[in-house]
């Protein structure tokens with residue numbers, strides 16, 4: 001995919017005309033803190049918001065609204081002639097649009113897809129509106145807390161994967177000649193999201209997406225840390241007494257599946273990620289990946 005990389009000083013037609021064309025036919029992914037923000041804005045519980053308006057266990061907004069721009073369905077939060085019904089709680093990808101954000105070598109990069117500025121297709125009128133620097137746009141969209149949440153959940157995801165590693169590498173499972181675990185990790189990386197949700201199961205999906213944390217919404221880093229603690233405690237409670245190689249295999253697969261599901265919700269590519277993690281496991285002496 002061609003992307004146009006940007007610096008914070010680049011000037012673009014970034015004043016939104018608010019026609020709402022970008023609320024049709026998109027994929028809006030969510031981390032658990034964003035789900036809480038949306039639910040708060042809607043004045044319902046995160047579970048109610050998840051069940052009514054999300055798919056794949058709560059990591060993506062449903063786009064099942066009326067058909068509109070280019071024959072595509074509107075976001076479940078879009079109201080015709082009004083716009084976004086959860087504007088103040090909208091997630092990072094909506095705040096950033098038409099920009100995207102990536103972290104490479106611990107540096108944040110912004111970009112847009114293609115060579116041509118994306119808003120021009122659905123909202124050509126933006127070329128007549130005031131131009132802004134990327135930095136001004138991000139500030140205007142108040143992306144700061146949402147970017148912090150995204151980065152904090154990257155750590156939660158890595159910590160989940162680390163437990164999967166421990167259950168495989170440090171428990172003796174890998175050394176025992178296990179040939180099932182790494183191929184299954186790899187398979188999960190390309191599994192359709194709903195299949196992965198079904199594999200993880202209701203109990204872990206709820207813990208992964210709907211943590212029971214009472215906290216100031218303005219502090220996503222503490223929220224993610226508390227969520228991390230809950231997940232670690234659950235893993236310790238469930239896997240602390242794991243004995244047999246079959247149990248170790250199942251537990252390692254479950255935790256890796258949970259890490260990959262969280263990864264998808266924060267916009268990472270599970271397939272690429274699991275390839276990287278398998279490579280890391282092999283560098284640490286793991287055997288048993290037959291490359292399937």
Ligand code: SF4
Nearest residue numbers: 016017020022119123
């Ligand atoms: S396409 Fe661009 S200008 Fe149009 S509503 Fe979306 S963000 Fe605003």
Ligand code: SF4
Nearest residue numbers: 023075077078084094
């Ligand atoms: S959450 Fe709001 S801004 Fe984002 S796609 Fe849905 S309606 Fe549009």
